[in-house]
Amino acid sequence: MADLKSSFNPLFLREEDLRDGMELLFFAYRDFLEEADQVLARHKLGRAHHRALYFIGQHPAITVSGLLKLLRITKQSLSRVLADLVTLGMIEQTPGLRDRRQRHLALTAKGIEVERDLTAQQRALLARAYRQTGAEAVDGFRKVLLGLITEGDRRAMMARRDQAAESEQPVPARARVGRAGL
Amino acid sequence: MADLKSSFNPLFLREEDLRDGMELLFFAYRDFLEEADQVLARHKLGRAHHRALYFIGQHPAITVSGLLKLLRITKQSLSRVLADLVTLGMIEQTPGLRDRRQRHLALTAKGIEVERDLTAQQRALLARAYRQTGAEAVDGFRKVLLGLITEGDRRAMMARRDQAAESEQPVPARARVGRAGL
DNA sequence: TCATATATGTCAACGTGGCTGACTTAAAAT
DNA sequence: ATTTTAAGTCAGCCACGTTGACATATATGA
Numbered sequence: 001m002a003d004l005k006s007s008f009n010p011l012f013l014r015e016e017d018l019r020d021g022m023e024l025l026f027f028a029y030r031d032f033l034e035e036a037d038q039v040l041a042r043h044k045l046g047r048a049h050h051r052a053l054y055f056i057g058q059h060p061a062i063t064v065s066g067l068l069k070l071l072r073i074t075k076q077s078l079s080r081v082l083a084d085l086v087t088l089g090m091i092e093q094t095p096g097l098r099d100r101r102q103r104h105l106a107l108t109a110k111g112i113e114v115e116r117d118l119t120a121q122q123r124a125l126l127a128r129a130y131r132q133t134g135a136e137a138v139d140g141f142r143k144v145l146l147g148l149i150t151e152g153d154r155r156a157m158m159a160r161r162d163q164a165a166e167s168e169q170p171v172p173a174r175a176r177v178g179r180a181g182l
Numbered sequence: 183m184a185d186l187k188s189s190f191n192p193l194f195l196r197e198e199d200l201r202d203g204m205e206l207l208f209f210a211y212r213d214f215l216e217e218a219d220q221v222l223a224r225h226k227l228g229r230a231h232h233r234a235l236y237f238i239g240q241h242p243a244i245t246v247s248g249l250l251k252l253l254r255i256t257k258q259s260l261s262r263v264l265a266d267l268v269t270l271g272m273i274e275q276t277p278g279l280r281d282r283r284q285r286h287l288a289l290t291a292k293g294i295e296v297e298r299d300l301t302a303q304q305r306a307l308l309a310r311a312y313r314q315t316g317a318e319a320v321d322g323f324r325k326v327l328l329g330l331i332t333e334g335d336r337r338a339m340m341a342r343r344d345q346a347a348e349s350e351q352p353v354p355a356r357a358r359v360g361r362a363g364l
Numbered sequence: 365t366c367a368t369a370t371a372t373g374t375c376a377a378c379g380t381g382g383c384t385g386a387c388t389t390a391a392a393a394t
Numbered sequence: 395a396t397t398t399t400a401a402g403t404c405a406g407c408c409a410c411g412t413t414g415a416c417a418t419a420t421a422t423g424a
Contacts, residue, residue, distance in 0.1 A: 013309055013312065013313070015305065016346065018305045018308050018309055018312075019240060019301075019305070020324075020339075020343065021308055021312070021320075021323070021324065021327075022214075022236075022301070022304060022305070022308060023240060023339070024324060024327040024328065024331070024339065025210070025211065025214065025327060026233075027327070027330075027331040027332075027335050027339070028207075028327040028328075028330040028331050029207065029211045030254060030331075031330055031331050031332050031335075032204075032207065032330055034254075046408095046409055046410075047409085047410085048409075048410060048411090051208075054204075058201060058205060063371080063372095064371070064372065064373095065370090065371065065372080072212060072216075073410085073411065073412090074411075074412065074413085075371095075372075075373080076373090076374080076375095076411090076412080076413085077410065077411055077412075079372085079373065079374075080409095080410080081410085083373095096371095099370090099371080099420075099421070100371095100419080100420060100421090101370070101371040101372065101418095101419060101420050101421070102371060102372080102420095103371080103372070103373095119201075119204070122204060123197065123200045123201070123204070125330060126200050126203055126204060126330070127195055127200055128329065129326050129329030129330045130195065130200075130203070130326065130329075131195070132329050133322065133325040133326050133329050136318070136322055137321070137322030137323075137325040137326050138203075138322065138326060139319070139322060140315065140318055140319030140320065140321060140322020140323050140325075140326075141203070141319075141322050141323045141325075141326035141327070142202075142203065142206060143315040143319040143322075143323075144311050144312065144315050144319050144320060144322075144323035145203075145206040145207060145209070145210040145323070146206065146210075147310065147311030147312075147314050147315050148209075148210040148213055148214055148307060148308070148311045149206070149209040149210050149212075149213050150209075150213050153209050153213075157202075157205070157206065157209070161202065164198065228379090228380055228381070229380085229381085230380075230381055230382090245400080245401095246400070246401060246402090247399090247400065247401080255381085255382065255383090256382075256383065256384085257400090257401070257402075258382090258383080258384085258402090258403085258404095259381060259382055259383075261401085261402065261403080262380095262381080263381085265402095278400095281391075281392070281399090281400080282390080282391065282392090283389095283390065283391050283392070283399070283400040283401065284400060284401080285400080285401070285402095365424100366423105366424090367422100367423090367424085368421100368422080368423080368424095369420100369421080369422075369423095370419100370420080370421070370422090371418100371419085371420080371421095372417100372418085372419085372420100373416100373417080373418080373419105374415100374416080374417080374418105375414105375415085375416085375417105376413105376414090376415090377412100377413085377414090378411105378412075378413085379410105379411080379412070379413105380409105380410090380411080380412095381408105381409095381410095381411100382407105382408080382409080382410100383406100383407075383408075383409095384405105384406090384407080384408105385404105385405090385406095386403100386404085386405090387402105387403085387404085388401100388402080388403080388404105389400100389401085389402080389403105390399100390400085390401085390402105391398100391399085391400085391401105392397100392398080392399070392400095393396100393397080393398070393399085394395100394396085394397075394398090
C-alpha cells in the first residue's frame with residue numbers, strides 16, 4: 001500500500017491537508033485532556049499529577065529517570081509532583097535491588113483508584129471513537145501516531161506491544177475478548 | 183467495515199489497548215510540539231503565540247471571540263498574546279463591517295512568514311508519518327481524531343473540509359497534486 | 365582502592381501561560 | 395431607552411515548566 005509517487009490521491013501531502021491534520025490533532029488533544037480536568041479539580045490535582053500517575057501505572061516499578069525520559073521534563077519539575085503524590089499516599093518508592101541508588105515507583109491502592117478515576121472518561125471517549133470508526137481506522141490512527149513519535153519511544157512502544165502479545169499466547173483466545181469492559 | 187459486535191479483533195476495547203492509544207497520543211503530541219520549540223525560542227515566542235498565529239492563519243478574518251472558542255482560553259490570556267503579536271507586527275486587527283464591535287484578525291506578511299517557519303518542521307514530520315503509513319492509515323487517523331473532538335468543532339471541521347472540496351472542483355485535477363511541496 | 369560517573373534529591377529564582385474578579389467602552393439588539 | 399454583546403484592561407494568583415548550583419549515596423572502571 002501507499003506508493004506515494006504513483007498515487008494521485010488528493011489527500012496526500014497537500015499543505016492544506018497537513019494543516020487539517022495538525023488542527024485535528026490539536027482539537028483532539030485539547031478535548032481529550034478536558035475529559036480529565038473536572039476529575040483533577042475534584043481531587044485537587046493538576047495535569048502534571050495525572051501524567052505521573054498514568055505513567056507509573058503503565059510502567060510498574062519505573063525508576064525516576066525512566067519517568068523523566070518519558071515525560072521529558074526536568075527532575076526538579078517532577079520531584080515536586082512526586083513529593084505531592086507520596087504525601088497523598090498515592091505512590092510508593094522502593095530502592096532498587098540491583099542498584100540501590102534507584103527509586104522504583106509504584107501506585108498504591110489509593111493511587112490506582114485515583115488513576116482509574118482520572119482516566120475513566122478518557123478511556124470512555126477513546127473507546128467511543130474507536131467503536132464509531134472501526135478496527136481499520138484504529139489501526140491507521142495508531143500507525144500515524146507511531147510515525148510521529150521519536151525513534152526511541154517508538155521502539156519502546158512496539159516492544160511493549162510485542163511482549164504483551166507474547167505473554168498472551170498461552171491465554172485462550174476467548175479470554176481476550178471477554179475483558180472488553182468499556 | 184468494522185462491525186464491532188461480530189469482530190473478534192483483540193485490538194478492540196480492551197483496556198490495555200485503550201491505554202496504549204492514550205500513550206501514543208501523548209507521545210505524538212509531545213514530539214509534535216517539540217518540533218516547533220527551537221523555532222519558537224529563536225523568535226522569542228511562546229507556544230501560546232504559535233497557537234494564535236496558527237489559528238489566525240487557518241481562519242482568516244476570525245474574530246477575537248471566534249479565536250477564544252477555538253483555543254478555549256480566557257480573553258485575558260489571549261489578549262496578552264495578541265498584544266505581543268500586534269506589537270511585533272505579526273497580526274493586524276480590522277473592525278468588522280457589519281458589526282463594528284468585532285475585531286477581525288489577520289496575519290501580516292511577517293506573521294505569515296513566522297507562522298510558516300514555526301510549522302515547517304511540524305508539517306514535514308506529519309508529512310513523513312503520512313507517507314510512511316499510507317492513505318488508508320491517514321484516513322483512519324483523521325476519523326479517530328474527529329471522533330475525539332467535540333460536536334461543535336467536529337461539525338466545523340467537516341464543514342470546512344466539504345467547502346474546501348467544493349471550491350476545488352473547478353480546479354483541474356492535476357493542479358491539486360502539483361501543490362505537494364513537502 | 366581511588367577516581368569518576370550516575371541516580372536521586374534539594375534550594376532558589378524565574379518565565380510562561382493559564383485562571384478569577386472587577387470594571388470600562390462602544391455598538392448592537394430588543 | 396434599556397439590555398446584551400464584543401472587546402479590552404488592571405490586578406493578582408497558581409500550576410508547572412525552566413536554569414543553576416550543590417549534596418549524597420552508590421556503582422563502576424582504571
